[in-house]
Amino acid sequence: MKSTLTAIALATAALAAQAQDKVTFLTSWYAQAEHGGYYQAVANGIYKKHGLDVTVKMGGPQVNGVQLLAAGQADFLMGKDFQTLNGIQSGIPLVTVAAVFQFEPQGMVTHPDVKSLADLKGKTILMATSARTSWYPWLKAKYGLTDEQTRPYTFNMQPFFADKNTVQQGYPGSEPYTAQQAGQPVKFFLFADEGYPPYGNTIVAMQKIVKDKPDVVRRFVTATLEGWKSYLQDPAPGNALIKKDNPKMDDGTLAYSHKVMKDMKFFDGGDAARMGPGTMTDARWQKTYELMVQGELLKPMANWKDAYTLQFVKAAKP
Structure with a gap:
């Protein structure tokens, strides 16, 4: 038992x-x-x-x-x-x-002529609506940017490729690869490197x-x-x-x-x-x-x- x-x-x-x-x-x-x-x-x-x-x-x-x-x-x-x-x-x-x-892996994809995020003045910035309640207020204040510079990002890089005066939001493991596959040279700037916490x-x-x-x-x-x-x-x-x-x-x-x-x-x-x-x-x-x-x-x-x-x-x- x-x-x-x-x-x-x-x-x-x-x-x-x-x-x-x-x-x-x-x-x-x-x-x-x-x-x-x-x-x-x-x-x-x-x-x-x-x-x-x-x-x-x-x-x-x-x-x-x-x-x-x-x-x-x-x-x-x-x-x-x-x-x-x-x-x-x-x-x-x-x-x-x-x-x-x-x-945070968020950053900005630019054409090769951009030397730093300080060069974004005068550029058209493509970004999703969510950026307005996350990283864009920080970026705007830090570099003296304006809302008038912004346009919607539709998760299609063709508008960026077509206009050398345009920059767009992105992630380092995504958009730069898309650009590479399209034969388009780009730079990527990580916001965290500039103090985004x-x-x-x-x-x-x-x-x-x-x-x-x-x-x-x-x-x-x-x-x-x-x-x-x-x-x-x-x-x-x-x-x-x-x-x-x-x-x-x-x-x-x-x-x-x-x-x-x-x-x-x-x-x-x-x-x-x-x-x-x-x-x-x-x-x-x-x-x-x-x-x-x-x-x-x-x-x-x-x-x-x-x-x-x-x-x-x-x-x-x-």
């Missing part, structure tokens, strides 16, 4: 050990190399090793990630600092738990999950950072899942974006070089908050620090 009870106890323990916490992660756009670490953590069983059954869902132009997160249809979101701070102001209890990229590719959750399931959050952050470290070393497993989710993604674009992320040290540069991947600091968040207030994108608020927590990046050891 004793041996039977022992066997049952062991079987129950084994089943408990095998149980995986189900987690849904929502990306910010169609699957691409900039999402590679999440897909890698699925492909290589890294999430499972940490007791997580993770589903990665693609975002896109018609997907309201914050709305889905708040409605409980996702547990974590690939977000942005401005988005989280705006959420706090609007009464949506978001919280950033890690920064996968130490720098937000983090990039952040992991955002609702404050409730941080309070109620801190161990799940800790394991998700740790496993994700492991996934990114693995992806940057050998992206093949993650790329296979990226192409499965987004069949329009090609090997050339993936390879180019992967190289750019490594070369620009988005994952392991900046503070991460000495404090470890995923790290964030109070000082950087304060700079972003102050930037938003100065740009009248945010009203001063006493609870702005609710937008982030450092507890999980301090605990993560990828």
